[in-house]
Amino acid sequence: MPTNAPTAAPLPDVTTSDTTLRRFLHGLPGVDTVGLETRAAALGTRSIKTTAKAYAIDLAISMVDLTTLEGADTPGKVRALGAKAVHPDPTDRTTPSTAAVCVYPDMVASAKEAVAGSSVKVASVATAFPAGRAALPVKLADVHDAVAAGADEIDMVIDRGAFLSGKYLKVYDEITAVKQACGTRARLKVIFETGELSTYDNIRRASWLGMLAGADFIKTSTGKVAVNATPANTLLMLEAVRDFRAQTGVQVGVKPAGGIRTTKDAIKFLVLVNETVGEDWLDNHWFRFGASSLLNDLLMQRQKLATGRYSGPDYVTVD
Numbered sequence: 001m002p003t004n005a006p007t008a009a010p011l012p013d014v015t016t017s018d019t020t021l022r023r024f025l026h027g028l029p030g031v032d033t034v035g036l037e038t039r040a041a042a043l044g045t046r047s048i049k050t051t052a053k054a055y056a057i058d059l060a061i062s063m064v065d066l067t068t069l070e071g072a073d074t075p076g077k078v079r080a081l082g083a084k085a086v087h088p089d090p091t092d093r094t095t096p097s098t099a100a101v102c103v104y105p106d107m108v109a110s111a112k113e114a115v116a117g118s119s120v121k122v123a124s125v126a127t128a129f130p131a132g133r134a135a136l137p138v139k140l141a142d143v144h145d146a147v148a149a150g151a152d153e154i155d156m157v158i159d160r161g162a163f164l165s166g167k168y169l170k171v172y173d174e175i176t177a178v179k180q181a182c183g184t185r186a187r188l189k190v191i192f193e194t195g196e197l198s199t200y201d202n203i204r205r206a207s208w209l210g211m212l213a214g215a216d217f218i219k220t221s222t223g224k225v226a227v228n229a230t231p232a233n234t235l236l237m238l239e240a241v242r243d244f245r246a247q248t249g250v251q252v253g254v255k256p257a258g259g260i261r262t263t264k265d266a267i268k269f270l271v272l273v274n275e276t277v278g279e280d281w282l283d284n285h286w287f288r289f290g291a292s293s294l295l296n297d298l299l300m301q302r303q304k305l306a307t308g309r310y311s312g313p314d315y316v317t318v319d
Contacts, residue, residue: 015212018169025168025208031200031236040231043275044268050305053267057302058096060266060294061088063284065123065255067102067292069130069223075110078103082114089299092306098295099284100153104129105142108149123153123189127178130193130222132157136174143181154182155189157222158206160196168209175213189217189255189288195227203233207240217253223290228258231268238276251280257290263301266294 014024048056066085068077082101089095100121101111111122124146128134134142143154156178162170175190182188190210194203210218218237221228234256241252256269266289273281281287303309 015169015172018167021168021172021209022166025205028201028204028208031204033200036200036236037232040235040272043235043271044231046268046271048267048271054302054305056267056270057263057298057305059282060263060270060289061298061302062096062099063287064098064289064291064295064298065100065102065257066098066295067223067257067290068107069102069104069125073104073107075107078107078110079114082111082120084295085120086115086118088295089302092303095299095302099288102155102290105146105149105151108146108151112150121152122150123155124149124151125155125157125222127156127174129155129157129191130224132159133161136177139174140177140181143178147182147186151186153187153189154178155191155219157191157193158210160193163202163206163209164197168205172209172213175210175215179214187216188214189219189253190215191219191222191257193222193225194220194229194233195225200233200236203236204240207237208244211241211244211250211252215252217255217288219255219257219290221256221258221290223258225258229256229260229269229290231272234269235272235276238272238281241281242277251286253286253288254281255288255290260289260291261293262297266298 014020066081068081085098085101087093088098097118097120100123101115102123102125103111105124105126108122108124115122126142126146127139128142146154158171159174179188192203192206197203197206207218220233220237234254237254241254245251260266260269273287
């Protein structure tokens with residue numbers, strides 16, 4: 001039976017030094033760029049029937065991490081977002097709740113209050129999000145504050161500068177330290193900021209590095225840069241978690257974030273999941289969408305399937 005990632009690396013022999021870790025990561029098969037992008041594009045052309053579409057929309061809603069990460073966030077805004085996460089469509093209580101609300105650490109308490117008694121989790125970004133430019137004690141304090149406030153999940157950013165400089169063990173050690181700070185109370189999502197990693201080979205290496213260090217989820221992006229989640233980089237990460245489970249028996253989740261705005265986009269990603277890793281990942285315990293505007297489009301499309309009419313944006317709440 002698949003399990004969450006343990007705190008200890010399942011392949012400890014490759015993480016004993018910078019040299020052994022570099023040898024392992026650079027020994028991973030090179031990515032066939034043309035093949036990856038062609039397969040991602042081909043899967044994106046799949047169409048599904050009405051009944052399957054209704055199921056896919058509800059599944060996608062249940063996988064959304066409804067997110068607000070702005071300097072102008074207030075407790076009132078976060079409470080309103082939490083209420084929407086619990087009941088996305090107040091006029092139709094058959095609409096599933098979202099997976100989580102994702103906020104900054106100082107907003108965790110407000111979010112927990114808003115979703116109390118529901119299945120909705122509270123996720124908090126941490127480790128000097130989004131740049132990650134801070135000393136490790138500062139990053140760990142960020143995590144401790146969020147967990148103490150009740151965060152169920154921590155979304156950390158890796159040190160991209162260290163990774164791109166080849167300091168893989170430094171990145172590994174930071175992830176394991178954050179994992180330890182999460183304890184047993186919070187699952188850990190590790191954000192790579194794939195748009196800054198430059199190559200698909202680097203994304204594959206980062207995926208394996210994060211999983212070796214104990215990530216419960218690997219996540220594409222912060223949503224704060226020009227290039228965020230794409231079908232190709234998400235497909236590559238799905239292949240990585242599939243291969244990691246085949247090798248270690250440990251199942252790790254995937255979270256594409258940033259730029260996924262429409263129901264059509266979300267369904268393309270669900271097809272990627274189904275065709276690459278299968279039904280084991282078609283659950284919000286293992287797959288999430290990091291999004292803010294996506295939920296509104298999913299709700300409008302859901303209403304259209306139910307009524308035959310396209311309601312338009314005025315019929316859903318504005319985040």
